[in-house]
Amino acid sequence: MSTSYNRIAYEALEVCNGVTLQAVEDVLARAAPKPGGRAADVGTGNATVAIRLAMAFGLKVTAIEYDPVMAGLARERIAAAGADVDLVVGAAAEALADLPALDLITALGTTNINGEGRPTPEVGFAFLKTRLAPGGHLLWGDLVWIAEPPPPLRQVAEATNQYTDDTGWKAAAEAAGFEVIWSEVSPQTVFDAYAAAADGAARDWLAANPDAPEAAAVQAVADRVKMVLEFGRPFIGFGLYLLKA
Known part of the structure; x- marks a missing residue:
């Protein structure tokens, strides 16, 4: 497949999630990463965050993307920006295991972070902590339940990851040692x-x-995503968390 819903949608977005690039940059500044430090952007999508890590903060960045169609967009964006970013196409757990201990990991809306299916917040955080150097930072962003969702909405939304509310994300991070x-x-x-x-x-x-060969698949995903987000609007938000190992 030469394109997909994600590629089409994320090509139009600055950040591939419900957060602004300015918010991401502001919180990264709080971490005060040292130029030359090692960073990984997991689930890089359109690579905007990975590019900013390299160009604004001077980090040695590995961008990780599982979806080869999305990786094509990331590769184009990295080349166009002239950014010193190494793109790895593959599963996050395997790619992270091949890297030395990191000073910073950014993971915004990443699925199957540890390679074991639908990780709980605690398991996902515990895995990422093993990939950080002592004192390293994790910038985590993901879906937050802002109200208790109806069971069908939770079932659909949690097809790839398990989610929690703001208090739950913080408790899970602390339980993992962050x-x-x-x-x-x-x-x-x-x-x-x-x-x-x-x-x-x-x-x-x-x-x-x-009449594009991908049109039916794009239509199906677009309709499903729109239905979930419209029905889920009173229940779904996006949380951003800066954590220190």
Whole structure:
């Protein structure tokens, strides 16, 4: 497949999640990464965060992407930016295992982080802590339940990962041995803008490419994502957490 819903949607976004690039850069500045430090951006998507790690903070960055179609977009963006970023296409757990201890890991909306299916927050954090040098930082971002979801919504949303609320994410991080340095749940307007931009990009592509071989698959995913986010709006948010090992 030459394209997919994710590639189309994420090509239109600055960050591939319900958070702004400015918020990401501001919290990374809190971590004060030293130029030349080693970093990994897990689930790099369109590589925006990986590129900023390299160009704004002077880090030695490995961008990890499981989806080869998305990796194609990441590769194009890295080359266009002239960023010194090493792109690895493969599973996060295996790619991280091949790297030396890291000073910083960024993981925003990453699925199957430890290679064992649907990890709990505690298991995911515990795995990532093993890949960090002492005193290293993890910038974690993921879905947050802002209200108790109906069981069908939880079942659909948690097809790849298990989620929790803001308090639960912090407790899971501390249980894994992290110190919670900073956290924020994105304003719902930011999450809404992310959802609208992704859906708009997909609808525009479908209108321009109705006979493309990928059109049916893109349509199906776009409809499913839109339905989940519209139904789930009172329950779903996006949390950003800066954690120190």
